[in-house]
Amino acid sequence: MSLSIKDDEIDIVIGALRPDLTSFMNEWRTIFSRFHLIIVKDPDLKEELKIPEGFNLDVYKKPDIDRVVGTSTSTIFSGYSCRYFGYLVSRKKYIISVDDDCYPAKDNKGILVDAVAQHITNLTTPATPFFFNTLYDPFTEGADFVRGYPFSLRSGVQCALSCGLWLNLADYDAPTQALKPEERNSRYVDAVLTVPARTLMPISGINIAFNREVIGPALLPSLRLGGEGKFRWETMEDIWSGMCVKVVCDHLGLGVKTGMPYVWRNDRGDAIASLRKEWEGVKLMEEVVPFFQSVRLSREATTTEDCVAEVANVVKEQLGSKDPMFARAAKAMVDWVKLWKSVGSSTSSPGA
C-alpha cells in the first residue's frame, strides 16, 4: 500500500445481489475491515441482507435509493447496476468494487492477494498509454522502461481506472462457458499493464477500482438488456460503461490499467440456462465495438461530465435508430450526468 494514501480516502462498494453476505464479508475481512464500505442492496432483492459484525459500513436499500434519487429513477439501479448507486453517494477519492461472489485469491506463491492494495498501487502509479512497454508495468519493483522507450513518455499519465482479473470462474460469456463447462482460469499472470490509448477492451465490472474524483461520472448504468438478469452472463451494462470510460480516458489523457489484482470468482449459475438470455448482448457488441472505436470527442469536452454528455449525444445520433435499447442508453447517460451533478459530490476537475 502506498504510504501516501490514507485509508479514509477509499470506499469499497459492494453490490449485493444475494442476501447472505456472511461468508463473503468474512473471507474479505482481513483486507476490508480497515476501510469504509458501502453496500448497496439490489432493489429487486426481497430477502433481508445478512452482514456480519465488525465492519465500518453504510448499507443502502431500496427505500434509501428511492429517497435519494426518487422512485422513478431508482429502477436504473436494479441488478448489477446497484453498485453505481454506491459510486454516486460515495465521497471518497478512490473506489474499489468487487462482485459479491468473489473471494480473495492466492498468488503463485500461495500468498493471499490484497486486491485493495494492488488496485491502489495501480491507481497511484502512472500509466503509460502512448507507447507499449514490453516489460509491462515499468513502475513496479524489479522492472523499468526498456531500451527504445522514449524518455519524454516515461513520466506517464494519471491512472484513472484499474481493471482486475479473476481466477476460477473467468468472465466469459454464456456461449463460451457453455461450450467449455469445466474450464476454469488457473493461470496467474504476474503483470499489470496499461491499455494503450485508442485501444478498447471489454471492461468487466466484477473487480475494478477507479479514481472517483477524476472519472466518477463515466462509470454509469445505462445500457440495460431487455432480458438482463442476475448473472453476469446475462448483462452487458459493465461492458458498455467500460467502453465509455475508455473513450473518455483516452480523450482526457488518463490511463487505464489491466491485469493484477486477481480475485477468486466462485462458481455460480448455469451458462447453458443463461445462453438464451444473453444472446442479445452478444449481438449488440457487433455494433457497439466499431461505434466506440470511431467516437471522437471535441476539444471543448474538457471535463468527464462533458465527455459523457458528448458520448451520449453520439450514441443517440448514430445508434439510437438501430435499436431502442441504444436510444434508452443515451437518455440514461444524459440523466446520469444530471444526477451526478446534483447528488454526487462535484468532480468537475478536468482530466490530467
Next chain:
Amino acid sequence: MLFPPLYKPPFPPFLPSHTRPSIPSPCFALKSPSFSPMATVSPTPLLKDELDIVIPTIRNLDFLEMWRPFFQPYHLIIVQDGDPTKTIKVPEGFDYELYNRNDINRILGPKASCISFKDSACRCFGYMVSKKKYIYTIDDDCFVAKDPSGKDINALEQHIQNLLSPSTPFFFNTLYDPYRSGADFVRGYPFSLREGVPTAVSHGLWLNIPDYDAPTQLVKPLERNTRYVDAIMTIPKGTLFPMCGMNLAFNRELIGPAMYFGLMGDGQPIGRYDDMWAGWCTKVICDHLGWGVKTGLPYIWHSKASNPFVNLKKEYKGIYWQEELIPFFQSVALPKDCTTVQKCYIEISKQVKAKLGKVDDYFNKLADAMVTWIEAWDELNPSGDISAKIPNGASK
C-alpha cells in the same frame, strides 16, 4: 516535452465492413471445435524444413550447445560480423550456412552498403538469403531459461505456436492470448473478431539481464528481471512498441522485407537502434496490412550485460532522435494502394526522407539504404510480392 495523443488509427473503424460476417450460429462463432474439452491439445509442429535460425556472431557459438536439444533439427544461418578472416567454430552436428563480410559483399555487390558492419544489425542479411517461411533470430549470449516449475523452456516451440495461432489486434482480450489452452475470449468480445488475423511477429522476452538502455543500466546495474509473466498478448493495432531482436521470430513470407535492421555500427552515428527501427517499420506495416504482432512468452535467459558506457556512446543520438522518430511513426499514413510489404516499405522510406531528413542527414542515408534493401531483397527473392491476401497460416 510531453506528447499529446497525436496518434490516429490508420482508418476508423477498425472492423472493415467487407470482413464483417453476419452473426453466425453459436457453434460456428466459437473457436474451432479442437478447443473443446474433449479434444487433446495437438502437439506443435516442428516446422524443421520451414524455419531458419539466424544468428549474428562475432566471437563464437558455444551457446548453441545448450540449445542443441531444441535447435538441432533446424538449419542455421550464421552471419559473421567483424573480421572475416577469423574462423567461427560451429559446434558439431548442426546444419548451417555461414556468411562473413566477404560473402555479403560478394553476394550483394554495391548493395552490400545497406548491411551494417560491426553491429549485430548485420543479421538481417540472414533474413534476406533464407529460403524458409519462418525465421527465428537469437543473440549468442542468450541461453535456455527455466519456467517457474524448473523446466527448460523450448523457446522455439513457443514462438512457433505464437506464429501459427492468430493474433487479435483490433480489440484487447483481458485474458491475453485467447487461443492458449485454459483461456478464451472474455465476455463482451465480439464474435466477428474471434477468428483473429495472421500473426507476423512473435516477440519473446528475457530473464536475468533485462533489455534496458544505457542510462537505465547505469542507474540500476544490478537489476535483474526475475518476473516470469505467463502471458502472450497481441500488441493492439495503432500501438507502437520497442522490438528487441534478441529473441524474435517472424513469418518471413509475410513481413520479411520490413525486417531491415538499418544502418548501424562502423561508420554510422548510432548503434543499438537496429531492432527498434525494424520494429517500428514492421508494426506500422502490420497494422496497415491487417497482421498481428505478439509479445510475451517465450523467455530466454540473457546472460551478458554489455558495457553501459560503450552502449551510451552508441545510443546517445538515438535517445534524442527517438523523440522525433516516435511521433513520426505514430503519424505515418500508408495509402491504400500500398498492398504489399515492399510498397509499404518504399513509401515509408520516402516519408523518412521527407520528414526526418531535416533531423539529421543520417536519415537521408537510411532512407536510401531502405530502398537498397528492398531492391536487394527482391533480387534475392524473385518469387514476387507478398500480398496482404495471403491466407492464414495453419492454426492450432
